[in-house]
Each structure stands twice: as C-alpha cells, then as structure tokens.
Amino acid sequence: MKGITRRLFGKTVAASAAAVISGVSFPEVAFGQPQPAPSILKYPSGFLWGCATAAYQIEGGAREDGRGPSLWDVFSHTPGKTHDGDTGDVADDSYHLYKEDVKLLKALGVSTYRLSMSWSRIFPNGTGEPNPKGLDYYSRVVDELLANNITPYITLFHWDTPAALPGGWQSRDTSKAFADYAAYTTKHLGDRVKHWMTTNEFHCFTNLGYRDGQFAPGLKLGPAPVSQIRHHAILAHGLAVQAIRASTPSGTQVGLAENANVFVPVIETKEHIEAARRATRLDNAPFLTALMEGKYIDAYLEQEGANAPKVEAGDMAAIGSRLDFVGLNVYTPSFVRADDSRQGYAIVPFPASQPKMASPWILLAPECLYWAVRNVCDLWKPQGIFITENGCSSDDVINSAGHIDDVDRVMYLRNHLTHLHRAVSEGYPVKGYFLWSLMDNFEWADGYSKRFGIHYVDFKTLKRTPKLSAEWYREAIARNSVV
Ligand code: PNW
Numbered sequence: 001m002k003g004i005t006r007r008l009f010g011k012t013v014a015a016s017a018a019a020v021i022s023g024v025s026f027p028e029v030a031f032g033q034p035q036p037a038p039s040i041l042k043y044p045s046g047f048l049w050g051c052a053t054a055a056y057q058i059e060g061g062a063r064e065d066g067r068g069p070s071l072w073d074v075f076s077h078t079p080g081k082t083h084d085g086d087t088g089d090v091a092d093d094s095y096h097l098y099k100e101d102v103k104l105l106k107a108l109g110v111s112t113y114r115l116s117m118s119w120s121r122i123f124p125n126g127t128g129e130p131n132p133k134g135l136d137y138y139s140r141v142v143d144e145l146l147a148n149n150i151t152p153y154i155t156l157f158h159w160d161t162p163a164a165l166p167g168g169w170q171s172r173d174t175s176k177a178f179a180d181y182a183a184y185t186t187k188h189l190g191d192r193v194k195h196w197m198t199t200n201e202f203h204c205f206t207n208l209g210y211r212d213g214q215f216a217p218g219l220k221l222g223p224a225p226v227s228q229i230r231h232h233a234i235l236a237h238g239l240a241v242q243a244i245r246a247s248t249p250s251g252t253q254v255g256l257a258e259n260a261n262v263f264v265p266v267i268e269t270k271e272h273i274e275a276a277r278r279a280t281r282l283d284n285a286p287f288l289t290a291l292m293e294g295k296y297i298d299a300y301l302e303q304e305g306a307n308a309p310k311v312e313a314g315d316m317a318a319i320g321s322r323l324d325f326v327g328l329n330v331y332t333p334s335f336v337r338a339d340d341s342r343q344g345y346a347i348v349p350f351p352a353s354q355p356k357m358a359s360p361w362i363l364l365a366p367e368c369l370y371w372a373v374r375n376v377c378d379l380w381k382p383q384g385i386f387i388t389e390n391g392c393s394s395d396d397v398i399n400s401a402g403h404i405d406d407v408d409r410v411m412y413l414r415n416h417l418t419h420l421h422r423a424v425s426e427g428y429p430v431k432g433y434f435l436w437s438l439m440d441n442f443e444w445a446d447g448y449s450k451r452f453g454i455h456y457v458d459f460k461t462l463k464r465t466p467k468l469s470a471e472w473y474r475e476a477i478a479r480n481s482v483v
Helices: 002-022 071-076 094-108 132-147 172-189 202-211 223-247 270-283 285-293 298-307 315-319 367-380 407-425 468-479
Strands: 048-052 112-116 151-157 195-200 253-258 263-265 326-329 334-338 345-348 385-389 430-436 455-457 464-466
Touching: 048 385, 048 468, 094 132, 094 464, 094 468, 112 430, 132 151, 132 172, 151 172, 151 385, 172 195, 172 223, 195 202, 195 223, 202 223, 202 285, 223 253, 223 285, 223 298, 223 315, 253 285, 253 385, 263 270, 263 367, 270 285, 270 334, 270 345, 270 367, 285 298, 285 315, 285 367, 326 367, 367 385, 367 407, 407 430, 407 468
Parallel strands: 048 112, 048 430, 112 151, 151 195, 195 253, 253 326, 263 334, 326 385, 385 430
Antiparallel strands: 334 345, 455 464
C-alpha cells in the first residue's frame, strides 16, 4: 500500500510540475467537466464505510415490550440534568422506524452499521430473567440490515446501565452481570452478527458519570471510589471478551469502541512524535493502556497512590484479553510538545481562536484522525483499527428550499478523512470508518439541542431529511475516496 501510494503521489506531483514548467499543457479534461477525484485520496478496495448510532440516543420505546429503565432514563427524568429536561423516551423512535433507518443507510451505500443494544431491553433487571421481546427487536433489526447487505457491528454497552443493578458501576457484580448479558446476547445473535464491541467510551460513563456528575448517574464521588469504578468498567470489558469468545462461532471479531485521548505533536519532529506517544500511553493508563498491556502501568499506580484500584487475581489477565480490533472514537485531540519534565511532554492549550463546531468541546484539529491511529498502532500494534466514531455537531437550519446545507460538516468530514487517508496510505491497518451519526438524536446532557446527524430529524414529526453532508458521504462512498 505504502509503495503504491508514494508512486501515485510522485506521478501526480510530476504531472502538475510539467504543466507549470511547459506553461502550455492543460489537464486532459476540459474545464467545467466533472473530474475524477485525485487518486492519491482513494481508499483501498474493501475499506468499510459506515454510520454509528446508540440505543438510548435513537430508539425511544422506553417502556415498550418489557424494557426496564436504565440510569439514563432516571437521569434524564431528573429535573435539571439535561437540556430543557429532554429525555430519550421517544428520541428518533427507531424502535418502530428502524426499517426506515435501514433505508437511509441503503441510500448512502454504506456497507456497515454500528448500533448498540439496550441492556435493559434484554435483561430488564440487568441480570436474571431475559426478556425475549427485547432480543427479538434486535434480531429483526439485524435481519433487516442483512437483507440489505449491510453488516451489523454491535456495541453491547453504550452507557445505558440497567437502573435495577444495585450501585451501578460501583459494584463489581455489575461487571459480572455484563459478562452474562454479553454471553446471552452474542449466543443468540452470533449466527448472524460477527462483529461485536463490548463497551463505548470508558471515560464518559465512569468519570463523567460518577466523578463529574455530568452524565448518568450524576454522582460526584471521590478519587478512590472512582478509580474502583474505572476498574469495574474495564473488568466488565475483559470478562465480556471472554464470554463472547465462549459463546460465538470461531471467526467472530471482538473489540471495543474507546475514546482514547489523542495527542498530536505540535511539529512533526522525532522528539515531539515521541512525546505524543508517551502522552498516549500515560494519559490512557486506566483504560486503553491497561487493556493493551494487561496491567496498570507504574506511573499510573504511583499517580493514584492510595486511591489505586483494588485488583483481584485474574482481573488483569481478563482485562488484557486479546482483541481482534480496536475501535477509536475520535473528536478533539490535544496538542503536545516534548519537554524535560519527568513525564517528558507538556500539553499545549488551544488558543481561544481555535475553530470549533456547534458543541464547544469539538475543536477542529483534523490531524487527530491520523495521530489517533498512529499513536495506538506504534505503541501496541493492534490487529485492526476501526474509527468507530467521528463527526460533529452543526447549527443546522432548513432553508426556504427545504435543504440543510451543512457545509461546515462537509468541511469537517473532508478534512478528517483526508488525514485518515494518510494513515491508511502509510500502511496502518485501518479497516473502516463509522460516521457519527446517521441522524440527529438525543445528545445526552445536551438533549436535542445539538445535532450530529447527516440526516436531519424533525423531533415533532420524526421525519428524516438527508443533509448536504449525507449527499457528500454518499459520493465519497461511491468513489471510495475523499471528494
Ligand atoms: C460520544 N466530551 O460521546 C458518544 O459515543 C456518542 O454517544 C455521542 O453522541 C458523541 O460522542 C457526540 O458527543 C462524547 O464531552 C460525549 O468530551 C462527550 C464528550 C466526548 C464524547
């Protein structure tokens, strides 16, 4: 891959140089005619294009067919916790409209769809008796996807912890309950679903939920309980990997979706590149580093001191279970430079003028897609990488012609996919890209005030309308190239 791209790149450069030098040669295609995308931005054949969503953000049907409440139902129904008191009671009503959603996917031409399952639809109490109607829903969704030649990639847990589990992630029993849920679900769908992700974004459901109080369950606990909660979360992942392997046919692919902190070297020199790598390993120590190395690194244990998690025999071996792929959710990186501190790097803060998207935390730095892949691959050499989320919020408006011209989102996608292309062309094992998100949905504490979809959803009528970005993505997929 490396060689081919370099050669093509060389040719392109040579051709444009010749045009400049002679002063008389013109492109072969006349001006005003459609021109093919430059071949240097073409993705390899077989690259998987997809979209991502999550159960609580799109499904609605919160009380239907025996679904039990999750911590997000409780949190969103607690006054003052979400924007305007928004809840996921109805959301996009994908519980009823999933066939329409599969049509949207089909029209885009994606080959894959990343969705998540609501644990409390399948086990209303988190553990104990399963609810057949819950599993049935996902079985119908899977069949609909497969009938349309779209491969399902399923996340077992995207933050909607069953409310009935005592203490939620404060309890080690929740990790075990998760593994049982993983075993049951993958056993029943494993004949048709071959790609599973255990958990989504450890940081968000542990730190933001139990330390900062921004997400469900909205607690503000101290450092020792929080590090124990983080441990239970990664243990749940590890036990689930083992459970999935034991419950599914061989060849089933298991990974996770993790928003590892991404570090971009301020300048691409050896010392800053090394600083980015060091920062990646240390800053992700409680999560991805522990998974990839099967241990908590010394620097993390030192940093936590008396608050370090209590680890039982066998935990780290489970946590370090081999993965078939690592999924990375990538939004905003940090810039980093080498320095002579003990850790060997310093974060360079964003200036106030760093461009942002509609959510104030989405600062534009599209290099993050390249460095997310490179740092993780250089450190741990995973077998495969997926970008399991990337996308942005935009202040979408419907114009008088009924169109949503989200040129800023198109700019965002074009630039991020250009930088991801660099990683692919350098031979890093990036297998696919899931755009967040297929459609506007319940954006957690921001409720319906932030729109991340490439389809606009009118939350009164639930009508879905493709935005300009959907048209752009369809074209990129059709050409297998940045456009
Ligand atoms: C991810 N932050 O969440 C989630 O996986 C999605 O469910 C979510 O809709 C999407 O990104 C967009 O927000 C994040 O504040 C939410 O840094 C917040 C943050 C990061 C990720």
